[in-house]
Amino acid sequence: xxxxxxQREMWGSRIGFILAAAGSAIGLGNIWRFPYVLGxxxxxxxxxxxxxxxxxxxxPIMAAELAIGRGSGxxxxxxxxxxxxxxxxxLVGAMGILTGVIILSYYSVVAGWTLNYVIKAxxxxxxxxxxxxxxxxxxxHFLSSSGQQVLFHFLFMILCIVVxxxxxxxxxxxxxxxxxxxxxxxxxxxxxxxVTLPGAGAGLAFLLQPDFTKLNLNVILTALGQAFxxxxxxxxxxxxxxxxxxxxxxxxxxxxxxxGLDMGIALMAGLAIFPAVFAMGFEASSGPGLxxxxxxxxxxxxxxxxxLAIIFFVLxxxxxxxxxxxxxxxxxxxVTDELKWPRSRATIIMAAxxxxxxxxxxxxxGVWSEITIFGQSFFDASDFITANVMLPLGGLFIALxxxxxxxxxKVKKEISMGHTTLRFFTVWIWILRIAAPIALLAIFISNIxx
Ligand code: TRP
Numbered sequence: 001x002x003x004x005x006x007q008r009e010m011w012g013s014r015i016g017f018i019l020a021a022a023g024s025a026i027g028l029g030n031i032w033r034f035p036y037v038l039g040x041x042x043x044x045x046x047x048x049x050x051x052x053x054x055x056x057x058x059x060p061i062m063a064a065e066l067a068i069g070r071g072s073g074x075x076x077x078x079x080x081x082x083x084x085x086x087x088x089x090x091l092v093g094a095m096g097i098l099t100g101v102i103i104l105s106y107y108s109v110v111a112g113w114t115l116n117y118v119i120k121a122x123x124x125x126x127x128x129x130x131x132x133x134x135x136x137x138x139x140x141h142f143l144s145s146s147g148q149q150v151l152f153h154f155l156f157m158i159l160c161i162v163v164x165x166x167x168x169x170x171x172x173x174x175x176x177x178x179x180x181x182x183x184x185x186x187x188x189x190x191x192x193x194x195v196t197l198p199g200a201g202a203g204l205a206f207l208l209q210p211d212f213t214k215l216n217l218n219v220i221l222t223a224l225g226q227a228f229x230x231x232x233x234x235x236x237x238x239x240x241x242x243x244x245x246x247x248x249x250x251x252x253x254x255x256x257x258x259x260g261l262d263m264g265i266a267l268m269a270g271l272a273i274f275p276a277v278f279a280m281g282f283e284a285s286s287g288p289g290l291x292x293x294x295x296x297x298x299x300x301x302x303x304x305x306x307x308l309a310i311i312f313f314v315l316x317x318x319x320x321x322x323x324x325x326x327x328x329x330x331x332x333x334x335v336t337d338e339l340k341w342p343r344s345r346a347t348i349i350m351a352a353x354x355x356x357x358x359x360x361x362x363x364x365x366g367v368w369s370e371i372t373i374f375g376q377s378f379f380d381a382s383d384f385i386t387a388n389v390m391l392p393l394g395g396l397f398i399a400l401x402x403x404x405x406x407x408x409x410k411v412k413k414e415i416s417m418g419h420t421t422l423r424f425f426t427v428w429i430w431i432l433r434i435a436a437p438i439a440l441l442a443i444f445i446s447n448i449x450x
Contacts, residue, residue: 008073008243008244009167009168009169009244010168010169010244010245010246011168011169011173011244011245011246012169012173013173014249014254015177016169016173016174016176016177017173017241017244017245017249017254018254018257018258018261019173019176019177019180020172020173020176020241020322020326021232021238021241021254021258021326022176022180022257022258022261022262022265023176023179023180023322023323023325023326024232024237024238024241024322024323024325024326025230025231025232025258025259025261025262025323026180026183026261026262026265026266026319026322026323027107027230027232027319027320027322027323028107028110028111028316028319028320028323029226029229029230029266030230030262030265030266030269030319031266031269031273031291031315031316031319032286032287032288032290032291032316033226033286033287034226034230034266034269034270035207035266035267035269035270035273035274035286036284036285036286036287036290037222037226037286038050038207038208038267038270039206039207039270039274039284040284041214041219041222041223042210042211042212042213042214042215042219043206043207043208043209043210043211044208044209044210045210045211045212045214045215046214046215046219046223047208047267049215049219049220049223050223050226050227050263051263053223053224053227053228053439054227054231054259054263055259056431056435057224057227057228057431057435057436057439057440058227058228058230058231058233058259059252059255059256059259060255060399060428060431060432060436061228061231061233061234061395061398061399061432061436062231062233062238062255062258062259063251063252063254063255063415063428064398064399064401064402064432065233065236065237065238065239065242065398066238066239066241066242066245066251066254066255067242067251067402067411067414067415068080068083068239068242068398068401068402068406069238069239069240069241069242069243069244069245070242070243070245070247070249070251070414071083071410071411071414072243073243074243074333074337075093075097075236075239075240075243075330075333075334075336075337075338076092076093076094076096076097076235076236076239076240076330076334077090077093077094077097077334077338078093078334078337078338079093079236079239079243080092080093080401081093083406083410084401084405084406087405089397089401089405092394092397092398092401093236093239095235095390095393095394096234096235096236096239096330096394097235097236097330097331097334098390099234099235099386099390099391099394100235100236100237100327100330100331101327101331101350101353101354101357102357102382102385102386102390103235103327103382103386103387104324104327104328104331104354104358105354105355105357105358105361105382106358106361106379106382106383107320107323107324107327108153108156108157108160108324108354108355108358109149109153109358109361109362109379110288110320111156111317111320111321111324112149112151112152112153112154112155112156112362113142113152113288113292114291114313114316114317114320115152115155115156115317116142116148116152117292117296117309117313117316118310118313118314118317120138120296121296121299121306121309121310121312121313122310125300125305125306125309126306128296129296129297129299129300129309130300132293132297135293135296135297135300136293138296139288139292139293143365143366144365144366144367145366146362146363146366146367149362149363149365149366150359150362150363153355153358153359153362154355156320156321156324157351157354157355157358159321160321160324160325160328160351161328161347161348161351163175163321163325164325164328164329164332164343164347164351165343165344165347165348167343168244168329171325172325172326172329175322175325176322179318179321179322180318180322182318183265183315183318183319183322184265186311186312186314186315186318187265187268187269187272187315188268189311190272190273190276190308190311190312190315191268191271191272193276193302193308194271194272194273194274194275194276194279195271195275197275197276197279197280197302198279199278199279199280199281200275200276200278200279201275202275202278202279203273203274203275203276203277203278203279204271204274204275206274206278206284207270207271207274218446221442221443221446224439224442224443225388225392225443225447228391228392228395228440228443229387229391230262230263230266231258231259231262232323232326233391233394233395233398234390234391234392234393234394234395234398235330235386235390235391235394236330236394237326237327237329237330239398240326240329240330240333241326241329243333247417247418248417248418249418250418250419251414251415251418251419252415252419252424252428272312273290273295276298276302277290277294277295277298280297280298280301280302282294282297282298291316295309295312296309299312327354328347328350328351328354331346331350331353331354332346332347332350335349335350360378361377361378361379361382364377364378364379365377365379388444388447388448388450389444389447389448392440392441392443392444392447393440393444395436395440396436396437396440396441396444399431399432399433399436399437399440400432400433400437402429402432403429403430403432403433403434403436403437404433408429411429412425415428
């Protein structure tokens, strides 16, 4: 029996679920961070380490989250409470939901920039990015205009509400089935343009040239942390999506497919970005500077660059939207399960909470730049505490829960549904018991020590 109420919805199809979960995983991290980290940290050598961690830490934890979600049919708090009643394990779910609210609050601010840049690419492309000075000026001016910061943060949140209020099958699944293939097509178009430019080879060399001398402990932990963050693990997003999954699906193969798509898109983003950056004589970088200053300049130097810029920012908006809706869904599932609120009310109120919490982040680049937390802006502090502290800690407890806390026979039963064999079960459970906790503890310690 599923928990969580009488007519709890389900994903309509396997592919719909896979695309929605891949949509959660594929976000800004894949596009503006992974390619640069790859190039900077040893190219192909880094990739080997990254793939190792995806296979041996990322996929096992994703399968663990899916098992918790499907095994309970509940939101992260309700899931732990149902599976281990009368114990403090539910706090792991509660921390996850809190983490989700904070991530959504600042993720939506950056996503708002992306929406704004779609408009800039359409309407003021020729003037805004004509030179490096204007491109920088455009971005800085936009960052410090409070009204625009709040407006686009608001508009992005409205998009999230539109999708999530329509439910799992009719909202998230339906939109993922439209948006994810669109993202792929747009990315392929950008890759074709980038790799056919004269001088593109330098970008490919930057991305993939193996340099095994770069693999020190720090780089290895970066690979681990990126693998974990990129798969949206540690806060119950995958528990939540798993709670709407039917018992016929194979959890290991689902997790592997989602991780494969996530990594494939991250590599493709590298192929779309760095060949063009190098061919046009710019320097490799990452984050907002790359996305909102360097890349628009690269496009401005290319024939038909305006079209490429529009394609790029639409693509980035899609990547951000499918991640943000999964964050919002965690909160919405929580209140629809626990308080039995209707979905529409849950969606609007939870989005409003994340919106309000995001306002200090949005204003921190302008009028509220004086306000800091431990010397960081509200935006940076929100990012730091979630990505570096709360997510690894959440992942640690999720691994320990499935490895030691939950009843092993029940875990086995949940995993065996949709599986013809339990071949990987022993390896998996020992990864969750020992290897994954050590790995996550290592990320956690290195992050707070940094
Ligand atoms: N995976 C997302 C990215 O690569 C970011 C992210 C981390 C996330 N944790 C999440 C998204 C939880 C949704 C839910 O950008």
